[in-house]
Amino acid sequence: VTAVRLHHVGIAVPDLAAAARVYREALGLPPGVPEHVERDAVAVLVVPAGGVLLELLQPLDDRGPVARFLARRGPGVHHVAFAVPDVTAALERARAAGVTPIDEAPRPGAHGWRVAFLHPRDLHGVLVELVEDPGA
Ligand code: CO
8 A cells, every 4th residue: 555645625514504605605616416425324416526526415314424523513624535545554554553443444435436434533533534546
């Protein structure tokens, strides 16, 4: 695991439609179709922003991780995702470096991506998502 690149930035929002509208109107980001990721209790809208993606996340209930983030911190940057060729290998590397995985093994994320999250306390306050991209 040597290659790493920014894949997307996840932004927690209380109202996906309103957030998508202002990002579109103010910044010219393209429209997209939201999907529900039940496992994470979020509605997700992924839109391209140059070479990376923006992922707008709205909680589907008041108990999921994004709902708790919004309650505690308010809307804002929720996580930063990096593309890696092999999430399992990237998890092992992170563990070896003393970073605690939130997911012990890769699991399905938005868009059917294979992902795993790393704990923000070990990464200077940033929740990091690893996204498998065999071409990374
Ligand atoms: Co993400």
